[in-house]
Amino acid sequence: MRVALTGGATGIGASVAAKLKARGAHVTAFDLNEPQDNVDRWIETDLGNPASIAAATEAAEGPFDALINNAGLPPRDGLEALILKVNYIGLRTFMDGMLARLSPNAAIVNTASRAGAMWRDNIEQVKALMALGSMDKVPAFVAAQDIDAVRAYNLSKEAVIALTIAGTEDMIARKLRMNSVSPAAVSTGILDDFLNAFGERAQKAIARAGRAGEADEIADVIVFLASPESRWIKGQDIVIDGGISAMLTSDMLALRP
Amino acid sequence: MRVALTGGATGIGASVAAKLKARGAHVTAFDLNEPQDNVDRWIETDLGNPASIAAATEAAEGPFDALINNAGLPPRDGLEALILKVNYIGLRTFMDGMLARLSPNAAIVNTASRAGAMWRDNIEQVKALMALGSMDKVPAFVAAQDIDAVRAYNLSKEAVIALTIAGTEDMIARKLRMNSVSPAAVSTGILDDFLNAFGERAQKAIARAGRAGEADEIADVIVFLASPESRWIKGQDIVIDGGISAMLTSDMLALRP
Numbered sequence: 368m369r370v371a372l373t374g375g376a377t378g379i380g381a382s383v384a385a386k387l388k389a390r391g392a393h394v395t396a397f398d399l400n401e402p403q404d405n406v407d408r409w410i411e412t413d414l415g416n417p418a419s420i421a422a423a424t425e426a427a428e429g430p431f432d433a434l435i436n437n438a439g440l441p442p443r444d445g446l447e448a449l450i451l452k453v454n455y456i457g458l459r460t461f462m463d464g465m466l467a468r469l470s471p472n473a474a475i476v477n478t479a480s481r482a483g484a485m486w487r488d489n490i491e492q493v494k495a496l497m498a499l500g501s502m503d504k505v506p507a508f509v510a511a512q513d514i515d516a517v518r519a520y521n522l523s524k525e526a527v528i529a530l531t532i533a534g535t536e537d538m539i540a541r542k543l544r545m546n547s548v549s550p551a552a553v554s555t556g557i558l559d560d561f562l563n564a565f566g567e568r569a570q571k572a573i574a575r576a577g578r579a580g581e582a583d584e585i586a587d588v589i590v591f592l593a594s595p596e597s598r599w600i601k602g603q604d605i606v607i608d609g610g611i612s613a614m615l616t617s618d619m620l621a622l623r624p
Numbered sequence: 625m626r627v628a629l630t631g632g633a634t635g636i637g638a639s640v641a642a643k644l645k646a647r648g649a650h651v652t653a654f655d656l657n658e659p660q661d662n663v664d665r666w667i668e669t670d671l672g673n674p675a676s677i678a679a680a681t682e683a684a685e686g687p688f689d690a691l692i693n694n695a696g697l698p699p700r701d702g703l704e705a706l707i708l709k710v711n712y713i714g715l716r717t718f719m720d721g722m723l724a725r726l727s728p729n730a731a732i733v734n735t736a737s738r739a740g741a742m743w744r745d746n747i748e749q750v751k752a753l754m755a756l757g758s759m760d761k762v763p764a765f766v767a768a769q770d771i772d773a774v775r776a777y778n779l780s781k782e783a784v785i786a787l788t789i790a791g792t793e794d795m796i797a798r799k800l801r802m803n804s805v806s807p808a809a810v811s812t813g814i815l816d817d818f819l820n821a822f823g824e825r826a827q828k829a830i831a832r833a834g835r836a837g838e839a840d841e842i843a844d845v846i847v848f849l850a851s852p853e854s855r856w857i858k859g860q861d862i863v864i865d866g867g868i869s870a871m872l873t874s875d876m877l878a879l880r881p
Contacts, residue, residue, distance in 0.1 A: 490877060497879075533879035535870035539834065544867070576858075577796065584856035591848055599841035601833075602870020606860050610801070613792035613859020620747060622754075622790035 368392040370593065371431045371465060373414065373458070374438025376402040378555035379478065382586035383435060390590075395431070397423050397461070398438065414438055414457030415449050417502055420464060429468030433593035436462060436527075437478040441560035442520035448505045450516065454523030456502050459530060466541065475538070475545040476592045477531055478585075481608055482565075483524030483549060493525045497533075517564045524549075528604050535602030544601040546592045551608035552579040576609030625649040627850065628688045628722060630671065630715075631695025633659040635812035636735065639843035640692060647847075652688070654680050654718070655695065671695055671714030672706050674759055677721060686725030690850035693719060693784075694735040698817035699777035705763045707773065711780035713759050716787060723798065732795070732802040733849045734788055735842075738865050739822070740781030740806060750782045754790075774821045781806075785861050792859030801858040803849045808865035809836040833866030 370387050374380035375396030384405040387394050396402045397412035410426050413419035439454045440446060462475065469475075486493055492512065499508055508514075514522065531547040538545045552561055552573050562569055573579050588607050591597050606612050617623055627644050631637035632653030641662040644651050653659045654669035667683050670676035696711045697703060719732065726732075743750055749769065756765055765771075771779065788804040795802045809818055809830050819826055830836050845864050848854050863869050874880055 487877070494879075529877075529879055532870045533874045535867040535874060536880070539867055580856050587853040587855075588857065591853060596844040596848060598844075599837045599864050599866050600845065600862065601865070601867030602874075603863050605857065605862065607856050608858070609856050610792040610796055610858030613789045617790045617792060617859075620744070622751075622786055623793070 368432045369395070369430070370433045370435060371395050371397065371427060372435045372437060373397045373412065373461065375406055376400040378557065379550070379553065379582045379585045379589070380437040381405070382582040383437060383589050386583070386586050386590050395427060414461060415452045415502070417460060420457060420461050424461065424464030424468070427465065427468055430470040431465070431468055432470050432473050434462065434465050434469060434473065434475045435589060435593055436475065437589070439478060439523070441557040442516045442564035443560055444516045447509045447514055447516055447519040450519040451496065451505050451509065451523050452502045454520070455496060455526040456499065456505065458527060466543070469543055471542045472598070473543050474593045474597070475543060476589050477527050477545065477547040478589070479527040479531070479547040479549045479604060480524040481549045481551040481606060481612065482521045483528045484612070485521070486525035486528045489522065489525055492522060493529050496522060496526050497529065520564065531604060532602050539601065544598070546597070546600055546602065547604045548585065548588055548592065549604050549606045549608070550580055550585045551576070551611050553582055553585055554579045555582050572611045575614055576611050578609070580607065580609060625689045626652070626687065627690045627692060628652050628654065628684060629692045629694060630654045630669065630718060632663055633657040635814065636807070636810065636839045636842045636846070637694040638662070639839040640694060640846050643840070643843050643847050652684060671718060672709045672759070674717060677714060677718050681718065681721030681725070684722065684725055687727040688722070688725055689727050689730050691719065691722050691726060691730065691732045692846060692850055693732065694846070696735060696780070698814040699773040699821035700817055701773045704766045704771050704773055704776040707776040708753065708762050708766065708780050709759045711777070712753060712783040713756065713762065715784060726800055728799045729855070730800050731850045731854070732800060733846050734784050734802065734804040735846070736784040736788070736804040736806045736861060737781040738806045738808040738863060738869065739778045740785045741869070742778070743782035743785045746779065746782055749779060750786050753779060753783050754786065777821065788861060789859050796858065801855070803854070803857055803859065804861045805842065805845055805849065806861050806863045806865070807837055807842045808833070808868050810839055810842055811836045812839050829868045832871060833868050835866070837864060837866060
């Protein structure tokens with residue numbers, strides 16, 4: 368199995384690379400930084416830069432059996448435009464560039480987030496982002512829509528979920544399939560960014576689940592969605608949150624007697 | 625790994641049993657009929673009969689690492705009350721009886737259905753079914769609510785999804801977890817029941833996905849949800865439909881440019 372993975376140097380991506388290597392896969396990582404372990408080839412890639420993305424997809428040696436779009440920036444003040452560029456437009460541009468390098472029946476897995484769960488409620492803004500043709504329009508979009516770092520992050524992940532759904536029919540026509548995962552808080556190097564950005568609500572959710580998730584718990588699901596075992600799952604977002612969403616839904620709808 | 629499985633004789637359940645045996649698991653099947661293959665022990669069980677359920681859970685030798693509630697009746701005229709009894713109340717009663725026989729960190733997987741997707745829209749009727757204390761109240765409920773076979777089937781699966789969500793917090797407190805799967809049309813011995821019941825809409829959906837799902841495609845996801853690889857997924861319903869739901873959602877929200 369040959370796998371293309373964005374963001375393999377740290378966090379969830381590094382755990383995905385480790386699990387894939389343990390299964391004997393050949394892993395090509397696309398990252399700004401060189402992964403220390405578990406990667407057969409590193410292609411330096413800046414997902415916030417269209418020229419870098421074009422060079423990276425050009426340099427990639429397929430065909431790949433899976434494409435895992437995992438790289439992303441956390442909510443951090445001052446990075447609003449870059450978050451939208453990297454997490455959404457860069458992901459989409461990279462994926463489009465990789466389509467010709469995928470094997471028949473290849474799986475695409477996108478890392479979204481529970482922070483993108485409100486994508487339907489924000490559908491007009493999501494569509495506006497999806498309709499931006501290129502990255503150079505992002506700063507004006509951020510200014511016009513008064514988007515702060517938390518909103519930029521949430522919006523980027525909402526758009527990843529919507530893209531995954533919207534792309535289903537085209538993927539089927541290409542004999543590919545695409546799904547996403549939506550982790551809640553995960554113990555990685557960027558957990559503090561999320562705790563700072565989302566505040567007490569995030570702390571309460573973690574307490575209710577018992578703890579934050581672990582990178583390897585998310586990675587196991589990503590590997591499953593990249594594998595033939597999940598072959599009839601298409602266009603779905605899999606929430607991996609230790610039960611937080613279900614408990615909130617149960618409260619909201621008063622499901623428990 | 626020791627697994628308790630309802631409905632292991634045919635269809636998706638038989639495929640689950642085969643996959644579990646291939647992994648070296650010990651499988652106890654609870655079914656009306658004796659499974660021909662891949663089962664270490666068969667306990668004759670009628671999920672429409674509380675006495676049979678009580679005897680079966682009493683006879684079960686745990687502890688089990690997974691409980692897979694897969695048995696169910698398809699929509700078939702005249703079976704309205706039995707569908708609600710077996711697919712929902714029997715499932716819940718059996719599960720309650722098995723809780724004491726599960727290992728720490730055991731996983732419960734319930735087979736729901738895409739036919740249960742409208743559970744939120746029908747939440748009042750779902751709650752009314754969930755509030756029925758016992759099976760003997762089902763016939764009066766069916767009559768009072770004028771429930772036909774298709775509605776009985778859909779309602780039973782809506783309630784399974786709601787039960788899975790509602791049970792999350794209790795499961796966490798017990799160090800267990802529970803999820804469900806929602807297959808669309810699957811090529812099994814009861815596919816014709818679904819095609820007759822759901823008519824042209826089902827045919828169109830199958831055509832758009834390219835074909836119906838296969839039992840082993842659903843079984844692979846059930847086995848994943850029963851396994852430690854999915855350990856941080858709790859209270860979720862995983863849709864396995866070859867992209868049908870995503871394509872319908874994309875149409876409805878006009879997600880494609």
